[in-house]
Amino acid sequence: MALREIIILPDKRLRLVSEPVKKITTDIRKLVEDMFETMYDAPGVGLAAIQVGAPKRVVTIDVAKKEEPKNPQVFINPEIITASGEKGVHEEGCLSIPEFYDDVERPAEVKVKYLDLEGEQHEIEANGLLARCLQHEIDHLNGVLFIDHLSKLKRDRVIKKFAKAAKRAAAE
Numbered sequence: 001m002a003l004r005e006i007i008i009l010p011d012k013r014l015r016l017v018s019e020p021v022k023k024i025t026t027d028i029r030k031l032v033e034d035m036f037e038t039m040y041d042a043p044g045v046g047l048a049a050i051q052v053g054a055p056k057r058v059v060t061i062d063v064a065k066k067e068e069p070k071n072p073q074v075f076i077n078p079e080i081i082t083a084s085g086e087k088g089v090h091e092e093g094c095l096s097i098p099e100f101y102d103d104v105e106r107p108a109e110v111k112v113k114y115l116d117l118e119g120e121q122h123e124i125e126a127n128g129l130l131a132r133c134l135q136h137e138i139d140h141l142n143g144v145l146f147i148d149h150l151s152k153l154k155r156d157r158v159i160k161k162f163a164k165a166a167k168r169a170a171a172e
């Protein structure tokens with residue numbers, strides 16, 4: 001296993017639409033292992049492959065509480081089949097937009113179809129943090145960031161702040 005670098009806003013790769021996984025190869029298995037290591041190290045509750053620079057439709061999630069045993073879950077080619085009309089508002093963060101948090105409204109429950117690492121298809125009905133995390137990560141696969149759910153004013157402020165920081169870092 002290896003830690004991979006998490007790419008940060010305004011890296012343009014965060015706006016790519018990731019490619020579906022056609023075959024579960026050794027490279028995909030290695031990517032998943034590295035994503036879990038990177039996600040736990042960050043720490044985060046989810047990670048999309050594009051956040052480590054791999055434009056593949058692969059997501060890792062572990063929403064287990066501190067006192068609970070680890071519950072690593074991998075979702076390959078995940079698709080939202082249904083979303084509830086009921087919405088919920090909760091604070092979100094993003095490992096690619098460090099130290100910025102804001103409230104986001106999303107469907108409270110989703111049904112998601114996906115493949116596991118054996119290529120078997122599954123469906124999961126999710127609510128709570130798992131539903132939120134699945135929607136946040138599936139957004140990443142489509143080049144969408146949680147700041148896109150905020151007002152234009154807030155989004156532009158965040159983008160400007162991170163663009164400035166990147167410019168400063170490049171000049172050092």
Ligand code: K1U
Binds near residue numbers: 133
């Ligand atoms: O995709 C990502 O950037 C990961 C992100 C996922 C996420 C967070 C909150 C709501 C929806 C999706 C994170 O994991 S940010 C870090 C975080 O939320 C956290 C970190 C440690 C413990 C608990 C939460």
Ligand code: ZN
Binds near residue numbers: 093094095136140
């Ligand atoms: Zn994120």
